[in-house]
Structure formats: C-alpha cells, structure tokens
Amino acid sequence: MSAPRTLPPPRRPEPRSVPALRWAVMGTGWVARRFTDSLHRYTDQRVVAVGSREAGVAVRFAAEHGIDRAHGSYEALAADPGVDVVYVALPHQLHRPAAELAIGAGRHVLVEKPLALDVADATAVYAAASAASVGCFEAHWTAFLPRTDVVRQVVAAGWLGELRTVLGDHGERFDPAHRIWDPAMAGGALLDLGTYLTSFALEVLGPVQSLQAQGQLTATGVVGESAAVLTHAGGALSVLHTSMVTTTPTAASLAGTEGLLSLPAPFFMPGDVVLSSPTGQEIATWREPEPVRHAGLYHSAIEVAFRLGRGELDTPWRSQEAVLANLAVLDAWAAAIGAHRGARGAEGASHAG
Amino acid sequence: MPTNNEPLRIGILGAARICAEAIVGPAHAGGHRLVAVAARDRARAEAFATSNGVERVHDNYQAVIDDPDVEVVYNPLPNSLHAQWNIRAALAGKHVLTEKPSAVSALQAREVLDVVKHTGGAFLEGFHYFHHPVMQRLLSLLDIGELGQFRRLEVDMYMPAPAAGDPRWSGPLAGGALMDLGCYGLHLTRQLASRAGGDPAVLSARRGTNPRYPGVDDWFEVDLRYRGGATSSVRSRMSGAEWRFTVEVVGTAGSAHACNFVKANQDDRVLVATDAGQRIEHLGVRSSYEYQLEAFARHIRLGEVLPWGVEDSVRTLEIIEAAAAAATELSAP
Numbered sequence: 001m002s003a004p005r006t007l008p009p010p011r012r013p014e015p016r017s018v019p020a021l022r023w024a025v026m027g028t029g030w031v032a033r034r035f036t037d038s039l040h041r042y043t044d045q046r047v048v049a050v051g052s053r054e055a056g057v058a059v060r061f062a063a064e065h066g067i068d069r070a071h072g073s074y075e076a077l078a079a080d081p082g083v084d085v086v087y088v089a090l091p092h093q094l095h096r097p098a099a100e101l102a103i104g105a106g107r108h109v110l111v112e113k114p115l116a117l118d119v120a121d122a123t124a125v126y127a128a129a130s131a132a133s134v135g136c137f138e139a140h141w142t143a144f145l146p147r148t149d150v151v152r153q154v155v156a157a158g159w160l161g162e163l164r165t166v167l168g169d170h171g172e173r174f175d176p177a178h179r180i181w182d183p184a185m186a187g188g189a190l191l192d193l194g195t196y197l198t199s200f201a202l203e204v205l206g207p208v209q210s211l212q213a214q215g216q217l218t219a220t221g222v223v224g225e226s227a228a229v230l231t232h233a234g235g236a237l238s239v240l241h242t243s244m245v246t247t248t249p250t251a252a253s254l255a256g257t258e259g260l261l262s263l264p265a266p267f268f269m270p271g272d273v274v275l276s277s278p279t280g281q282e283i284a285t286w287r288e289p290e291p292v293r294h295a296g297l298y299h300s301a302i303e304v305a306f307r308l309g310r311g312e313l314d315t316p317w318r319s320q321e322a323v324l325a326n327l328a329v330l331d332a333w334a335a336a337i338g339a340h341r342g343a344r345g346a347e348g349a350s351h352a353g
Numbered sequence: 354m355p356t357n358n359e360p361l362r363i364g365i366l367g368a369a370r371i372c373a374e375a376i377v378g379p380a381h382a383g384g385h386r387l388v389a390v391a392a393r394d395r396a397r398a399e400a401f402a403t404s405n406g407v408e409r410v411h412d413n414y415q416a417v418i419d420d421p422d423v424e425v426v427y428n429p430l431p432n433s434l435h436a437q438w439n440i441r442a443a444l445a446g447k448h449v450l451t452e453k454p455s456a457v458s459a460l461q462a463r464e465v466l467d468v469v470k471h472t473g474g475a476f477l478e479g480f481h482y483f484h485h486p487v488m489q490r491l492l493s494l495l496d497i498g499e500l501g502q503f504r505r506l507e508v509d510m511y512m513p514a515p516a517a518g519d520p521r522w523s524g525p526l527a528g529g530a531l532m533d534l535g536c537y538g539l540h541l542t543r544q545l546a547s548r549a550g551g552d553p554a555v556l557s558a559r560r561g562t563n564p565r566y567p568g569v570d571d572w573f574e575v576d577l578r579y580r581g582g583a584t585s586s587v588r589s590r591m592s593g594a595e596w597r598f599t600v601e602v603v604g605t606a607g608s609a610h611a612c613n614f615v616k617a618n619q620d621d622r623v624l625v626a627t628d629a630g631q632r633i634e635h636l637g638v639r640s641s642y643e644y645q646l647e648a649f650a651r652h653i654r655l656g657e658v659l660p661w662g663v664e665d666s667v668r669t670l671e672i673i674e675a676a677a678a679a680a681t682e683l684s685a686p
C-alpha cells in the first residue's frame with residue numbers, strides 16, 4: 001500500500017454554506033459563553049435567546065453577547081417561538097430534563113456531552129425527539145472537527161493496514177472548587193474527560209467486546225483517576241488513561257500494521273494529524289490552520305445546521321447509536337472500578353449487594 | 354523560584370523585521386541570551402542567528418518552544434498566528450512575550466488566558482510603549498495632580514503605507530489600522546480607567562479602506578467615554594503622509610503631550626502646559642522595548658508585578674471588537 005504524500009483535506013461544510021439558524025442557549029456558564037462567542041465569531045449562526053433560572057443572569061449574558069432575548073426560566077426559553085435549535089449547556093444531571101423540555105416545545109436540540117447520564121436516560125431523550133420529529137444531537141464537538149474527518153479518511157483508505165491499537169490519555173488537574181469534583185453534579189473524570197477517549201476508540205476500532213479497568217475515586221466520591229484496557233474485534237486493543245487529579249500529555253494515537261496516526265495534544269481539540277511509517281518516519285502531516293482550542297466549538301453547530309438543512313435529524317459522524325454505545329462503555333468503565341452511576345447521576349462507591 | 358540576575362534565555366519564533374528592535378537590541382542591552390530561533394526558511398533563520406547572536410537554529414517553531422534551554426518564548430509572528438503559538442509556548446511551560454495583540458479575537462484571547470492561568474507561566478502582551486518613562490511621566494503628571502482631574506485622552510497614530518506585501522495589509526493575517534495601530538490607543542484608553550472613574554465604552558467609530566488593499570482597514574477612528582464622563586479619541590491611519598504617534602492627556606488644570614509615545618527613543622519630549630506655564634521635559638532616549646524586557650525580566654526573576662495582569666489582553670481585545678462592531682465604513686477621505 002503506497003503511502004500518501006499529503007493527507008486528505010477535511011470534508012467539513014463551509015460555515016457560510018449551511019442554513020443560518022436561530023439558536024437558544026440554555027445555561028450561562030463557561031461553555032455557553034465559549035459556544036456563543038465561537039458561533040458569532042466564525043459563522044452566520046445566531047444565538048437569539050438565552051435562558052437561566054435567574055433573569056438577571058440571563059439579561060447580563062444577553063447584553064455581553066449581543067443576544068436579542070433573555071429568559072428567566074428554561075420553560076420560557078423553550079417556549080420562545082423565534083428559535084430553531086436549543087443548545088443545552090446546563091450541568092450534566094439537567095441534560096435530560098432540559099432536552100425533554102425543549103423537545104416538548106418542538107425545538108431541535110444540541111445537548112452538551114454527555115447527552116444524558118446513562119444509556120437509559122439517553123434512550124428516553126431520543127424517543128421523545130423521535131416522537132416529536134425533531135433533531136437531537138450530542139455536542140461531542142471532536143466528532144465534527146476537521147482533524148477527525150482527516151482521521152476517518154485515512155482509516156477508510158486503509159493506509160494504516162490492519163488497525164490494532166489505540167493509545168489515548170486525557171488528564172487535566174481541576175481546581176478543587178470545580179464542579180467536576182462534585183458527585184451531585186455528576187462529576188468525575190469519565191463523563192468529562194474519559195468520554196473523548198472511549199469515543200475515539202469506538203469510532204476507529206468499533207464495538208467494545210470486553211473492558212478491564214483500575215482506578216481511584218476522589219475523597220469527594222467521584223472517579224479521580226483510571227486506566228482501562230478495551231478489546232475490540234480481532235483482538236484490537238484500546239489503552240486509555242484519564243485523570244482529573246493530574247494534567248497528563250493528552251495525546252492519542254492509532255496504530256495499524258502499516259502505519260501510525262498520531263493526534264498531538266490536546267487530541268480532542270482542533271489540531272494536527274501526523275501519519276508515520278512503521279520505521280518511524282513522518283510521512284505526511286495535516287496541519288490545523290487555527291488550533292485555538294474552544295474557538296472550534298462552532299463545528300458542532302455547523303454540523304447541526306447542515307443536517308437540519310437537508311431534512312436530517314441525526315448525523316452519521318456522531319449518530320444516536322454512537323452516543324448510546326459510548327455511554328454504555330462509560331457505564332461499564334465506571335462499574336469496573338466500583339463507581340456506580342445511575343439515573344440519579346452521582347458517581348460514587350457502589351453499595352454492597 | 355525567583356533568582357536575581359541570571360540572564361533570560363529567549364527563543365524567537367520567526368525571523369521577523371521587528372525582532373531587531375523589539376528583542377535583539379533589548380536582549381543585548383540587558384545581557385540576556387538569545388538561545389534559539391526558527392523560521393519557515395532555515396537559511397533565513399541561520400542568517401538571522403549569525404547577524405544577531407542567536408546561539409542555535411531549529412527547524413521549526415515547536416522545536417524552539419521545546420528547547421529545554423529556552424525559558425521565554427518571544428512571538429513576533431503575524432497577528433493571526435499569535436494565539437496558537439502563545440498557547441503552544443504556554444503549554445510547554447514557557448514564559449511568553451507576545452507581540453500585540455495577543456490574539457485576533459477576545460474568544461481566542463480567552464483560550465490563551467485559560468492555558469496561561471492553568472500552566473502558571475509569565476505572560477506579557479507587548480504594549481512596550483507603556484513601560485517607557487515618557488508614558489509613565491504622563492501618568493505621574495495626572496497622579497500628582499498637576500494636570501487636575503483627567504478629562505480627555507487623544508491618541509493619534511499615523512504612519513506611511515507599508516509595502517504592498519506587508520502582513521499589515523493582509524486580512525487573513527489580521528492586519529489593518531485597528532489591529533496594528535489603533536490597538537495601542539485602545540490599550541492606553543483602558544489603562545487610564547482607574548483615573549477616569551471606570552471602564553471606557555465605545556461611543557462611535559468610523560473606518561475606511563484603501564481601494565488598493567480591500568478588506569483591510571486603512572484608517573480607523575474611535576471615540577470612547579469613561580464611566581466618570583471623561584472621553585478618549587483614538588485615530589489611526591496606515592497611509593498617512595508622515596509618522597506621527599502622539600498622545601495628549603488633558604485635565605482640568607493642564608495638559609501633557611507626548612511627541613512620540615511609540616518610539617520615544619526618536620523623540621523623548623513631553624510638553625506640559627498648565628496655568629503656571631509651559632515646559633518641555635526630556636524623558637530619555639532608550640527604546641521602550643528595552644524597558645519592556647527589563648520589566649519582564651524583573652517579573653520573572655524577582656516576582657515584581659507587571660503593570661497589568663494576564664486578563665488584560667482579553668479586555669483589550671473586547672474593546673477592539675466593540676470598536677470594530679461600532680464602526681461605520683466611510684470612503685477614504
């Protein structure tokens with residue numbers, strides 16, 4: 001198999017070529033702000049409404065971001081008739097109720113990851129969306145990045161030979177006041193950090209056949225650090241490490257019999273893709289022109305607008321099946337280290353029996 | 354752990370023209386080491402290293418960042434490359450001295466800030482003018498009350514047109530009168546907020562382009578008003594007939610005028626006019642870039658506080674964006 005000189009360019013839709021939708025943002029926290037700024041900076045998508053449980057907070061957010069309407073409740077936001085899509089940017093344990101609220105009002109939804117806390121909750125959200133004939137998407141933004149589409153094309157072209165190994169690591173030390181330490185906020189490394197690793201492994205190596213893991217909970221009772229080994233068809237292996245206690249390299253790679261694909265850190269954000277030969281020579285690199293981290297959040301919105309513009313309510317790049325499969329793997333990972341996650345959402349030590 | 358007099362060990366990204374004045378001269382004057390440089394063209398990097406006393410040449414910018422001897426990364430790349438390389442340098446645990454502006458949008462600047470705060474290195478956006486005694490004198494005259502209460506700031510920044518291929522004319526490289534010149538005046542406007550009763554807000558703005566360089570501001574004017582009622586006017590033009598970088602600070606009891614606040618080494622005069630009379634002060638012809646590097650070295654080695662925190666770059670870009678959003682396009686006068 002002859003090695004390419006250059007990697008294939010990403011096939012992402014040009015932002016200005018997709019329908020310009022009217023977005024409502026549910027939540028006013030950090031990711032809501034970055035998402036809004038990213039949309040307004042790079043696309044014609046417009047955030048026209050924002051909702052918070054406190055009217056004053058919503059008003060201030062609207063003023064700071066040039067948003068037309070501020071709502072003092074999520075119900076009012078969902079009922080806003082001038083909205084096409086609701087972006088749910090609330091704490092994890094509120095994703096399902098918020099999504100169902102928006103779906104019930106007939107809005108398409110883009111929900112921050114995780115779409116819901118477990119497979120059962122996510123299935124319920126998808127059922128509601130299907131019944132209402134609205135789109136329901138998880139904002140797993142990595143799936144929509146240019147670098148990810150380059151990876152897909154390299155894999156599809158077979159330049160790596162037989163795929164055998166995913167190595168992935170995602171560690172970021174969080175300040176003790178951060179909600180990731182809080183079990184009541186569905187904290188822990190798996191839903192926020194590990195999810196990028198499992199999603200990558202599933203996307204390139206396919207369904208997980210078995211999973212083993214070791215790890216530690218934090219004193220607050222959430223998954224602090226863990227390493228997992230997953231097996232896939234044909235004995236392919238994913239070796240994944242995640243931590244919220246230490247900052248670690250956060251790179252990922254995919255190795256096949258004929259080549260190695262490396263995603264320099266941070267692997268899940270906009271960045272380069274490097275193809276090397278089994279002899280260790282760098283063959284080709286695709287360079288991300290603008291690797292400025294969360295400035296790339298808009299890619300999720302562009303994908304949603306692209307699909308809705310074609311009358312599609314799902315995306316093959318992060319399908320409902322993929323979201324459910326990923327949640328199932330995260331559930332299994334949590335169980336393997338004795339962390340129990342259920343519909344109440346708190347990660348914590350499982351009780352005997 | 355701050356140590357006293359050890360030279361800074363500086364890596365340079367790219368062999369830009371600005372380097373001679375902005376980092377090479379100041380490094381030599383301050384006894385700091387230029388450890389490494391890389392450029393897109395290796396031969397150019399080697400010529401630069403030889404002419405400027407840089408110890409080694411690397412093949413690419415990342416190798417400069419990763420060089421274990423490099424502790425400070427200087428980023429003079431075109432504006433559109435500032436954010437990503439500032440982020441990479443900070444992630445590698447290096448201190449960052451970046452040409453202004455630190456990013457091309459407040460969104461990007463927040464990403465840079467997130468990384469800098471997380472990794473804890475020093476970060477300085479290169480508004481070098483502020484460190485010079487000329488600017489410090491203008492502020493002192495206000496603070497000691499000689500000019501009375503601060504009422505108005507006027508900043509004029511005119512320069513003759515750069516050559517056709519210059520990055521300052523490039524939209525994709527984020528050039529233009531606002532991003533390359535006006536940012537100084539907006540940065541200074543913000544620095545006076547504490548003396549003006551609160552932050553400035555954009556009142557109105559006007560911009561124009563040159564038909565030879567479409568899509569990039571040829572000139573930009575913005576008027577601002579502070580919370581306390583004082584006002585500021587910032588005018589910039591990239592196709593002026595002359596070089597003119599002046600600042601006038603007006604108070605209720607007098608005014609002070611800096612004849613060249615960006616290149617004070619060319620004209621270090623401050624003209625002061627009060628009821629008591631007029632006088633000319635000379636504040637020193639060392640380059641403001643030297644003062645900047647000294648301040649950064651004292652910050653890194655001795656823990657001395659810089660004139661602004663790392664969040665400042667976000668605030669500056671926010672006001673730049675506010676000015677850009679408010680600007681109506683007028684035909685070139």
